[in-house]
Amino acid sequence: MTADPALAEGFDLRRLDAAFYADPFPVYRALREHQPVKRLADGSLFLTRWADLDRIYRDTRIFSSDKHKEFRPKYGASPLYEHHTTSLVFNDPPLHTRVRRLIAGALMPRAIAAMEPGLHALVGRLLDAVAERGEADLIEDFAAAIPIEVIGNLLGVPVEERGPLRGWSLAILGALEPVVTPEAATRGNAAVSDFLDYLRGLVARRRARPGDAATDVLTRLIEGEADGERLTEPELLHNCIFLLNAGHETTTNLIGNGLELLMRFPDQRARLLAEPGLIGTAIEEFLRYESSNQLGNRRAVAGTEVGGVAVAPGTLLTLCIGAANRDPARFENPDGLDVGRQPNRHLAFAGGPHMCAGMTLARLEGRIAIGAFLRRFPGYGPVGEAVRGGRARFRGFLSLPVRVA
Numbered sequence: 001m002t003a004d005p006a007l008a009e010g011f012d013l014r015r016l017d018a019a020f021y022a023d024p025f026p027v028y029r030a031l032r033e034h035q036p037v038k039r040l041a042d043g044s045l046f047l048t049r050w051a052d053l054d055r056i057y058r059d060t061r062i063f064s065s066d067k068h069k070e071f072r073p074k075y076g077a078s079p080l081y082e083h084h085t086t087s088l089v090f091n092d093p094p095l096h097t098r099v100r101r102l103i104a105g106a107l108m109p110r111a112i113a114a115m116e117p118g119l120h121a122l123v124g125r126l127l128d129a130v131a132e133r134g135e136a137d138l139i140e141d142f143a144a145a146i147p148i149e150v151i152g153n154l155l156g157v158p159v160e161e162r163g164p165l166r167g168w169s170l171a172i173l174g175a176l177e178p179v180v181t182p183e184a185a186t187r188g189n190a191a192v193s194d195f196l197d198y199l200r201g202l203v204a205r206r207r208a209r210p211g212d213a214a215t216d217v218l219t220r221l222i223e224g225e226a227d228g229e230r231l232t233e234p235e236l237l238h239n240c241i242f243l244l245n246a247g248h249e250t251t252t253n254l255i256g257n258g259l260e261l262l263m264r265f266p267d268q269r270a271r272l273l274a275e276p277g278l279i280g281t282a283i284e285e286f287l288r289y290e291s292s293n294q295l296g297n298r299r300a301v302a303g304t305e306v307g308g309v310a311v312a313p314g315t316l317l318t319l320c321i322g323a324a325n326r327d328p329a330r331f332e333n334p335d336g337l338d339v340g341r342q343p344n345r346h347l348a349f350a351g352g353p354h355m356c357a358g359m360t361l362a363r364l365e366g367r368i369a370i371g372a373f374l375r376r377f378p379g380y381g382p383v384g385e386a387v388r389g390g391r392a393r394f395r396g397f398l399s400l401p402v403r404v405a
């Protein structure tokens with residue numbers, strides 16, 4: 001049965017309703033089937049097919065990540081504007097190449113492997129606390145607590161100073177939604193300013209007393225590459241903020257969404273319990289099925305064509321990762337959850353030169369957190385109402401109450 005064409009016809013990214021936030025997949029399906037390259041009222045295009053996204057992510061000659069043009073009217077001259085336009089993800093070469101090299105160098109397997117014992121210990125402590133209470137909010141008490149500690153460790157933020165990190169991150173990411181209210185903009189701007197003030201102090205302390213560049217990412221970003229490549233002070237500060245934001249809500253949502261999916265699909269939970277070795281493919285399937293990051297953007301800098309639709313230079317494109325990852329042209333039975341799915345070339349981490357630089361770390365966190373939770377509480381189940389995040393770009397829960405005993 002084909003999807004209702006009216007869902008595709010009526011789709012407006014600037015006017016999303018509660019039903020969409022709860023379950024956008026019927027709308028995504030209708031768009032993919034009837035208007036896979038949909039022109040929105042503002043002239044931008046909304047894309048839902050896997051093959052189109054895959055091509056666009058790779059072709060940086062035509063599709064730019066530079067957001068100066070788009071963000072100037074959205075944020076004005078403000079801390080949010082300065083932050084986003086200095087982050088590597090919203091830039092093209094040369095800034096992107098320079099920062100990416102330093103960040104990728106700092107997220108080397110050796111640095112990540114060094115985090116593994118600490119991660120097991122942290123997850124163990126969180127699980128002990130959950131066991132003691134018999135109930136937990138999977139987000140607040142578990143999923144959100146993990147990435148914040150991991151990135152705190154990555155940047156060497158002293159434990160007692162980590163309190164405000166999550167709030168800053170949520171406020172900055174909240175201001176990336178398709179529609180930004182004045183309150184969300186005010187919160188986002190205040191968060192960037194406070195975060196910058198904090199980081200200036202942290203960087204000064206680290207310059208005075210450098211850490212081990214093999215494992216301490218901040219020291220590595222401060223010192224730069226052996227060949228003299230260095231970040232300017234604003235580049236350093238804004239990309240530290242970006243690292244925290246990039247790795248925080250996305251990974252929280254991977255853990256929360258994965259544990260929720262295992263409640264929704266008891267057959268897949270039983271399978272994973274019987275075959276714990278499937279945890280690696282299970283994580284990929286959670287990323288595909290409920291992608292933490294649902295929407296990406298690019299701007300065409302030259303005229304081209306996508307799926308038979310002419311694309312003029314300057315056109316803004318929204319790439320719907322959530323829809324592409326359920327495309328039947330790429331995935332067999334795309335609306336079914338299969339924890340052993342292989343191959344599974346999803347686009348949850350995007351693709352091409354901007355592909356997520358933290359994916360090894362995110363996968364490790366997901367494997368350890370979800371694997372350990374399931375082993376410890378194989379019969380966990382919902383208690384009370386789950387609350388979704390209510391965002392189009394980042395998909396996850398604000399609250400997910402469960403009982404474990």
Ligand code: HEM
Binds near residue numbers: 089354
């Ligand atoms: C499940 C967790 C995660 C998901 C789903 C995710 C997703 C993504 C996506 C889709 C992009 C590409 C954005 C674009 O070009 O439009 C990206 C970029 C990036 N991510 Fe992640 N991410 C995750 C976790 C992390 C973590 C843990 C870190 C590091 C601590 C991280 C660091 C980065 C960085 C530095 C970039 C920018 C890369 C570039 O522009 O070259 N991410 N991520």
